[in-house]
Amino acid sequence: MNIIFGPINSRRFGKSLGIDLSPTKKQCNFDCLYCELEPAKTIESYKDIISVEDIIKAIKESLKTHSDIDVLTVTANGEPTLYPYLKELILEINKIKGDIKTLILSNGSTISSKKIQEALMLFDTVKLSLDCATSKCLKKLDRAYNSITIESIKEGMVEFKKEFRGVFIIEILIVKGINNKDSEIEELNKFLLKLNPIRIDIGTIDRPPAYKVEALSYEELREISLKFSSSLPIYIASRKKVTSKPSFYSKNEIIDTIKKRPLTQDDINVLFNKRSKDIIKEILDRGELKIVNSSGYNFFVIN
């Protein structure tokens, strides 16, 4: 039983040690088409439960070997917020972690529960998935346990965001032919403007999925990112499928592109050729562009 995995180096969080709250089998209230784990029947609560003591013991052991960890990432083979002692666990983690930050990755399904909100408040960073803004999409893509509604997820997120003082990130995974439709993006946009998270990561399938579904290319994700309001802090997190070569953009084209959606260095590397990158540097030096850090990522924006 491997409760601890990693460490993994992440650009955003540094050296991260993973904590798996369901190390024996997949336990999830979603059965997402794109899941990288085997398909499994959805559940309402964990059946296989490991004790807080065992988890803390495993963390302490691992920290003896890895003394330079930046973040402890709570996750699961499934949904970590279904772990029944999540609040007790994070209270214990906070006692032993010292300067290390804490992060939880959740599918967001349980966020309307007061008990879950109380537990998540104790993390430094909370990253929740929100692939869909309509119940039709939630049923089709995330195949949620039947008592879960999109309304309760959305209400719970808004409620939680009001009180949470840490870093709150939303992640959207986009699947071809399902949630890349204009109507779904429109609904997501409407809700995200209301929610106002610190960052929104949009990505697509990067690993072999549980069911036969298709990923989008980087260019398609960028097209989608442009359909969201330009005030939303969107970061394109998937670059595995890049279909075009870097091209030349004139100064005006660069300014227009950045006006529509701020770019990260990764976007610049994919989109612009060497000459265009030199132009970006010149515009930056002249003060027409500036770099703004949004929760760990640098964005090039108009000054």
Ligand code: SF4
């Ligand atoms: S929420 Fe995560 S673990 Fe659960 S089915 Fe979806 S992708 Fe898999």
